[in-house]
Amino acid sequence: MSQAPTCPNPALNQRKLNRACVECMRRKIRCDGLLPCKNCQWYCVQDRCAYRQRNKRTNPSWKLVEQLTEAVEARNRILTKLLPFLDFDSIPDLRREDIVQLINSEHDNDQGIPFQEHDPNRRSSTAEGNAADDVEHEWDEAARQHDYTSPIADDVNGLALSQGNGSYLGTSTISIALRSIFALCPNAKQAFLRLSNTLSSSAVGGKEHVAAGISQSPRDTRPCDSSFLDPREQLAIDAYFDQVHPMVPMVDELWFRNEFTTRGRTDDAWVALSGMILALGSIAAGDDRSHTQYYVRVQQVTGYSVFASGNLEMLQALILLGGSYLHYINSPNTAYLIFGAAFRMAIAMALHRDPAAVPSNLRHRSVGVGSTLALGYSFPRVELRRRTWWCLICSDAWSGIMLGRPSMTRWDPLTMDTCMPSDESGQETNIGHPYPMKEVDWTGISLRLSSQFCKISSRIEYRLSQLSRLSAREILAFDSQLLALEESQPNIFSLGTACPAGVRDVRETFYHRFQIARIVMSRPHLLRLAEDAESCLWFTNEDWHVVSICRHAASELINRISASRLRTRISVWHTSWYLFQACMIPLLSISVNDRLPTEAKLEEASITGYREELERAVRAFKDMAPWTRSTDKYGEVVEALYSGTVLTPRNQGTASITQDTTSVFGDLTAVDLGSPFAFDQQTLEMFNTFPDWFDYELVFGVGLEEQ
Numbered sequence: 001m002s003q004a005p006t007c008p009n010p011a012l013n014q015r016k017l018n019r020a021c022v023e024c025m026r027r028k029i030r031c032d033g034l035l036p037c038k039n040c041q042w043y044c045v046q047d048r049c050a051y052r053q054r055n056k057r058t059n060p061s062w063k064l065v066e067q068l069t070e071a072v073e074a075r076n077r078i079l080t081k082l083l084p085f086l087d088f089d090s091i092p093d094l095r096r097e098d099i100v101q102l103i104n105s106e107h108d109n110d111q112g113i114p115f116q117e118h119d120p121n122r123r124s125s126t127a128e129g130n131a132a133d134d135v136e137h138e139w140d141e142a143a144r145q146h147d148y149t150s151p152i153a154d155d156v157n158g159l160a161l162s163q164g165n166g167s168y169l170g171t172s173t174i175s176i177a178l179r180s181i182f183a184l185c186p187n188a189k190q191a192f193l194r195l196s197n198t199l200s201s202s203a204v205g206g207k208e209h210v211a212a213g214i215s216q217s218p219r220d221t222r223p224c225d226s227s228f229l230d231p232r233e234q235l236a237i238d239a240y241f242d243q244v245h246p247m248v249p250m251v252d253e254l255w256f257r258n259e260f261t262t263r264g265r266t267d268d269a270w271v272a273l274s275g276m277i278l279a280l281g282s283i284a285a286g287d288d289r290s291h292t293q294y295y296v297r298v299q300q301v302t303g304y305s306v307f308a309s310g311n312l313e314m315l316q317a318l319i320l321l322g323g324s325y326l327h328y329i330n331s332p333n334t335a336y337l338i339f340g341a342a343f344r345m346a347i348a349m350a351l352h353r354d355p356a357a358v359p360s361n362l363r364h365r366s367v368g369v370g371s372t373l374a375l376g377y378s379f380p381r382v383e384l385r386r387r388t389w390w391c392l393i394c395s396d397a398w399s400g401i402m403l404g405r406p407s408m409t410r411w412d413p414l415t416m417d418t419c420m421p422s423d424e425s426g427q428e429t430n431i432g433h434p435y436p437m438k439e440v441d442w443t444g445i446s447l448r449l450s451s452q453f454c455k456i457s458s459r460i461e462y463r464l465s466q467l468s469r470l471s472a473r474e475i476l477a478f479d480s481q482l483l484a485l486e487e488s489q490p491n492i493f494s495l496g497t498a499c500p501a502g503v504r505d506v507r508e509t510f511y512h513r514f515q516i517a518r519i520v521m522s523r524p525h526l527l528r529l530a531e532d533a534e535s536c537l538w539f540t541n542e543d544w545h546v547v548s549i550c551r552h553a554a555s556e557l558i559n560r561i562s563a564s565r566l567r568t569r570i571s572v573w574h575t576s577w578y579l580f581q582a583c584m585i586p587l588l589s590i591s592v593n594d595r596l597p598t599e600a601k602l603e604e605a606s607i608t609g610y611r612e613e614l615e616r617a618v619r620a621f622k623d624m625a626p627w628t629r630s631t632d633k634y635g636e637v638v639e640a641l642y643s644g645t646v647l648t649p650r651n652q653g654t655a656s657i658t659q660d661t662t663s664v665f666g667d668l669t670a671v672d673l674g675s676p677f678a679f680d681q682q683t684l685e686m687f688n689t690f691p692d693w694f695d696y697e698l699v700f701g702v703g704l705e706e707q
Helices: 022-027 038-042 062-082 096-112 125-134 174-184 186-202 231-244 253-262 268-284 290-299 304-308 312-328 332-348 381-400 424-431 442-464 472-487 501-531 533-538 541-563 569-593 604-623 634-647
Strands: none
Touching (some): 231 253, 268 569, 501 533, 501 541, 541 604, 569 604
């Protein structure tokens, strides 16, 4: 047994210790108070010898308690003034990143409504938000599909003047921009009213229904003789694969042409897919009548029974229906619901998992996961599944960034691992045998680039749907991601001149979407200047940078489209809508400029540049007129707003138009710019719109039989 040290450490012996160490208290024996004590040395447990430190009890005085309480209350009052809407009770449970995001969002909100508590005439933003939520968002698109009456006919851009309350949309919309222009410049509103009255009076009455003259009897399921192929259908198929397919390259062209030529299939999935290809192909070919009969054919096989089974062809038909055609006939909410069903069908088919993780019972019978290529196919089945999945994601993201709605179909890397289309590494890893590429896979390159873009745009969409505004730092971060993606395009895609015409259209459309995404996320900052011109006094350098991003992106888009000479039915369908979106930015900038303080006003050279851009845009609309429909009046609307905003002298300040009118604006008089939520659904009734809805390659309108 070890003995106690004969010469203990004096420093240790002089320490004031408790009466008994922990080990002696456990053994309930007397302790000598040394460290280590003799008992612990005897039992060879010196490492357990320790003494509990007894804290001295302190009873604070009442004076000290009052001082501490007053200090805490003073700090709370300061924090409440700086961050009035934060719930400090819930903050301790949040992560640091979440707290920083909340503070940034709160700071961004306060900049738009400074000194609100001292202005009795300014309404509470919370109250305005609640008022907007109280509006019932209902719509009836079924009736509109059979009755084209709007003289301008575009729910998406706030130009459908004959519809009731629309569905819910977020705050970064074209309708709010239009209403801001009207509130800032009454002459622009009057010019638009004159245009609306002119178009209404010149509209031809008695428009026929969509399905007029089309038999509503049950479809004929007998296969047709391949020797009697309709030349119009062959023309529509060629136009589809030339103009539409490069945008959504999910249908195997070789397989589809073989199936269509043999006319051996009459199942619902084939009827739906072939009907959608013929409908969109006839539109691409310039026929605005034949597509209606194909749509009726699709309607007959896409009822409730479509949810009873799932296969790739039916899913592709739903993507084309919800991503393209329904927007063409001005039914965006129907398309929104169709996409919800299509997304869940794709999940049930395990398209969100790459082939290595797909259960064997879900694989195609004749094409295994390890197969290179099946007879009659251009691509393996697994590649078609990948492309179908990414076309679904892209089509939804292209439209969703404009909605301001919470997204239910966002790309989630935690639950989804589908490889990019034509991903060679993915083919080596998950398929085992890459299929041979005889030439450059242009559609695969374009779809892969679009997929990467949609991952970013879906995050922007998700952030725009949240209650708090996008802060300047968030916008700059998103913008840097978009710029990096745009600069990382493959040279063969961005600079190549040997790519097919359809791919060149896709390349232009990608650039348009890139600039539109920048406009949409930065446009609320410009709208804040329209809501309250004094808010510019609280703008930081980052806020002004965001405003410059919005204006620069719009200018780049206008100049790019004005200089473009790509003129096909589909490209004009895309381009005219993007051009209308971009034109709202210089119009809004010119309108708000007179209300800004002197130090924040635009230079005369900038105003002149905006005027020249708008004039080029009007000329571009006229150049595209041969490829547009009679109901696409974007050029006329921009020209009317330009004349009311730029050409007419404007001596008014904030608009206050009180004359009695029975126009499409109803009883709406002036728009209160005092609150960032002033443009609620009640004020949206002046257009009755699905504003700013769709970022896909389409322009929307109805009244197709007029052409």
